Amino acid sequence: xxxxxxxxxxxxxxxxxxxxxxxxxxxxxxxxxxxxxxxxxxxxxxxxxxxxxxxxxxxxxxxxxxxxxxxxxxxxxxxxxxxxxxxxxxxxxxxxxxxxxxxxxxxxxxxxxxxxxxxxxxxxxxxxxxxxxxxxxxxxxxxxxxxxxxxxxxxxxxxxxxxxxxx
Amino acid sequence: xxxxxxxxxxxxxxxxxxxxxxxxxxxxxxxxxxxxxxxxxxxxxxxxxxxxxxxxxxxxxxxxxxxxxxxxxxxxxxxxxxxxxxxxxxxxxxxxxxxxxxxxxxxxxxxxxxxxxxxxxxxxxxxxxxxxxxxxxxxxxxxxxxxxxxxxxxxxxxxxxxxxxxxxxxxxxxxxxxxxxxxxxxxxxxxxxxxxxxxxxxxxxxxxxxxxxxxxxxxxxxxxxxxxxxxxxxxxxxxxxxxxxxxxxxxxxxxxxxxxxxxxxxxxxxxxxxxxxxxxxxxxxxxxxxxxxxxxxxxxxxxxxxxxxxxxxxxxxxxxxxxxxxxxxxxxxxxxxxxxxxxxxxxxxxxxxxxxxxxxxxxxxxxxxxxxxxxxxxxxxxxxxxxxxxxxxxxxxxxxxxxxxxxxxxxxxxxxxxxxxx
Numbered sequence: 013x014x015x016x017x018x019x020x021x022x023x024x025x026x027x028x029x030x031x032x033x034x035x036x037x038x039x040x041x042x043x044x045x046x047x048x049x050x051x052x053x054x055x056x057x058x059x060x061x062x063x064x065x066x067x068x069x070x071x072x073x074x075x076x077x078x079x080x081x082x083x084x085x086x087x088x089x090x091x092x093x094x095x096x097x098x099x100x101x102x103x104x105x106x107x108x109x110x111x112x113x114x115x116x117x118x119x120x121x122x123x124x125x126x127x128x129x130x131x132x133x134x135x136x137x138x139x140x141x142x143x144x145x146x147x148x149x150x151x152x153x154x155x156x157x158x159x160x161x162x163x164x165x166x167x168x169x170x171x172x173x174x175x176x177x178x179x
Numbered sequence: 180x181x182x183x184x185x186x187x188x189x190x191x192x193x194x195x196x197x198x199x200x201x202x203x204x205x206x207x208x209x210x211x212x213x214x215x216x217x218x219x220x221x222x223x224x225x226x227x228x229x230x231x232x233x234x235x236x237x238x239x240x241x242x243x244x245x246x247x248x249x250x251x252x253x254x255x256x257x258x259x260x261x262x263x264x265x266x267x268x269x270x271x272x273x274x275x276x277x278x279x280x281x282x283x284x285x286x287x288x289x290x291x292x293x294x295x296x297x298x299x300x301x302x303x304x305x306x307x308x309x310x311x312x313x314x315x316x317x318x319x320x321x322x323x324x325x326x327x328x329x330x331x332x333x334x335x336x337x338x339x340x341x342x343x344x345x346x347x348x349x350x351x352x353x354x355x356x357x358x359x360x361x362x363x364x365x366x367x368x369x370x371x372x373x374x375x376x377x378x379x380x381x382x383x384x385x386x387x388x389x390x391x392x393x394x395x396x397x398x399x400x401x402x403x404x405x406x407x408x409x410x411x412x413x414x415x416x417x418x419x420x421x422x423x424x425x426x427x428x429x430x431x432x433x434x435x436x437x438x439x440x441x442x443x444x445x446x447x448x449x450x451x452x453x454x455x456x457x458x459x460x461x462x463x464x465x466x467x468x469x470x471x472x473x474x475x476x477x478x479x480x481x482x483x484x485x486x487x488x489x490x491x492x493x494x495x496x497x498x499x500x501x502x503x504x505x506x507x508x509x510x511x512x513x514x515x516x517x518x519x520x521x522x523x524x525x526x527x528x529x530x531x532x533x534x535x536x537x538x539x540x541x542x543x544x545x546x547x548x549x550x551x552x553x554x555x556x557x558x559x560x561x562x563x564x565x566x567x568x569x570x571x572x573x574x575x576x577x578x579x580x581x582x583x584x585x586x587x588x589x590x591x592x593x594x595x596x597x598x599x600x601x
């Protein structure tokens with residue numbers, strides 16, 4: 013997930029990124045490969061082709077508004093995105109993301125992050141560290157509770173159910 | 180005496196086997212009903228169930244509605260619908276509604292959602308069920324898998340945002356206008372994934388289907404649920420839907436002294452609302468978009484093509500014709516609503532005005548239909564106008580009530596329906 017420095021490259025997008033931008037309706041009948049190829053094409057046409065495993069998305073408020081389609085989170089997992097950092101997320105998207113193993117960091121200062129910079133983070137502690145000497149060097153985010161971290165580590169709820177066999 | 184509780188708290192407490200719950204607590208609830216459709220349901224659940232080697236926790240508590248990829252238009256949609264039908268047969272699901280309308284309308288029409296229940300739906304507009312005094316919210320397919328095999332789900336007990344509407348709506352002003360107004364004021368995350376409860380005399384005066392429109396668009400307000408305390412209107416609707424059991428109406432209401440965040444609105448002064456591209460939060464009085472030319476009008480979706488919506492549109496279109504070059508599409512939200520609208524002459528008035536009637540399904544609202552032409556300015560009764568949502572990246576979609584959409588279809592430009600209601 014991370015490079016040799018343990019840091020992540022930042023992609024910046026704006027506010028109100030909706031599920032149609034993440035998983036366009038026209039491709040919903042196809043599998044996740046095809047949906048992921050069109051992920052964010054409306055706002056960052058080069059994103060799906062150029063994003064690398066371990067990269068992170070930093071967004072404005074209200075990330076993930078719209079549909080319940082979890083492909084809007086699964087597409088980012090499929091592309092190897094390590095986390096999405098935003099001041100706020102749509103609640104349904106928030107649940108979906110962790111259920112498919114995508115880490116979300118709620119960070120009031122997310123929009124201070126700039127395109128291309130590198131960061132490290134400690135989700136359980138609620139900290140983001142900027143690697144390039146940017147100011148502020150450290151940012152606080154909401155600590156991710158242990159049961160959601162379990163979900164991210166397992167790679168989503170399906171894997172967690174498989175491990176626990178509690179059904 | 181237990182501490183004062185909101186309706187949301189009472190519903191969650193009942194579902195997790197407690198007498199009361201506190202805001203912010205994370206609790207595990209037993210699910211009374213899980214609803215999903217052909218897009219979010221079998222095609223996604225079946226492979227995961229197989230991978231897990233698990234069985235459904237209770238097929239009797241599951242309702243499948245095939246509404247997204249019908250009528251099948253290509254090989255992919257045929258494949259998705261076939262998976263849904265085969266799976267339902269294989270699992271011997273007792274509750275399947277195939278090509279008879281949109282889940283959020285069909286499921287209540289068959290009496291599946293009742294006051295006091297705790298329900299989940301595999302669709303973002305699942306808060307519609309809150310209109311019946313049930314705690315119902317949308318989840319994705321993987322989380323639905325968890326429910327399907329365990330019958331349980333976690334929730335964080337929300338704060339309640341009380342949306343109190345005083346007064347009475349004017350003729351030609353609807354629940355859709357109320358919602359667009361609230362979304363315009365608070366934005367698409369104004370609900371902060373808390374519980375919204377709609378109350379006040381203007382809400383009490385609404386019919387059941389109008390209440391469903393309020394709860395439905397709680398999704399666009401960003402709340403987890405959109406609740407309305409059940410009353411005689413609820414009970415009458417459910418009796419009609421074949422619900423024989425006694426409803427405990429007095430139990431399912433917020434205590435007067437329960438802690439909540441209050442927001443007040445005046446129904447008397449509310450004007451018809453229009454939300455400009457590309458967000459429901461761009462809602463303003465329709466006057467402010469007056470004379471914006473439109474070429475396509477769409478009356479469809481769970482939000483805007485129920486029987487009451489069709490009646491509203493027909494009351495404007497009756498005896499009138501569409502403007503030159505205007506295309507009006509009507510996709511009724513359920514077969515039952517369409518039949519009733521036929522009997523009442525409503526469908527005839529719509530057709531005589533020049534409307535093209537499309538199959539009852541999610542259709543163009545979900546962008547699965549492909550019926551919205553590129554570059555068109557569209558006025559629509561649906562819930563969302565994100566760029567590309569209705570299938571065309573270049574379409575400009577305005578959202579409004581069925582009255583306003585019908586009036587605009589006659590005028591060829593965005594119009595205030597009250598001018599057509601002398």
